[in-house]
Amino acid sequence: MKADALRGHLDGLLLATLDGKRLHGYAIIEALQQRSGGAVSLPTGTVYPALRRLERAGYVRSEWSTVGGRQRRTYSLTPSGMRTLNDERRAWREFTAAIDGVLGPPAASVR
Numbered sequence: 001m002k003a004d005a006l007r008g009h010l011d012g013l014l015l016a017t018l019d020g021k022r023l024h025g026y027a028i029i030e031a032l033q034q035r036s037g038g039a040v041s042l043p044t045g046t047v048y049p050a051l052r053r054l055e056r057a058g059y060v061r062s063e064w065s066t067v068g069g070r071q072r073r074t075y076s077l078t079p080s081g082m083r084t085l086n087d088e089r090r091a092w093r094e095f096t097a098a099i100d101g102v103l104g105p106p107a108a109s110v111r
Contacts, residue, residue, distance in 0.1 A: 006040065010050050011059075012088035013040065015081055018060060024072040025051060051075055059084050 006013070017023070017031045025048055032040045054060045059081035062073045077085065 006042075009092075010042075010046070011054060012085065012092065014047070014050055014054060015059060015077060015085040015088060018075055018077050018081070019085060022074045022076040024067070024074045028075065054081070 013032060014028065017028050017035070021031075023031065025044065028051070029042055029044065029047055032042060051060060051062070055062055055075070058078055060075045061078050062075050064071055065074055066072070
């Protein structure tokens with residue numbers, strides 16, 4: 001998938017990946033790949049700055065934990081992040097319905 005196709009949707013993708021979960025950065029990247037069937041593969045240089053930006057905005061919180069003897073920062077949604085995710089999902093449904101109306105198959109004409 002082209003990076004341009006994801007422009008403007010990164011926040012929603014990251015928030016959706018964290019919905020109901022607490023994940024570290026690499027696990028977020030893996031979840032995005034898995035849930036998209038491999039179509040979404042984001043580099044760490046894109047994901048980590050976006051997570052920090054979402055944290056500053058109050059949409060995600062992070063905490064350090066030790067996993068397998070290694071320190072990892074895990075991320076989870078805040079209530080504000082959940083509201084934002086719901087808004088993103090609503091906007092996505094409206095967007096895809098509008099685009100499908102144009103790019104989808106033509107409506108059957110009435111004679």
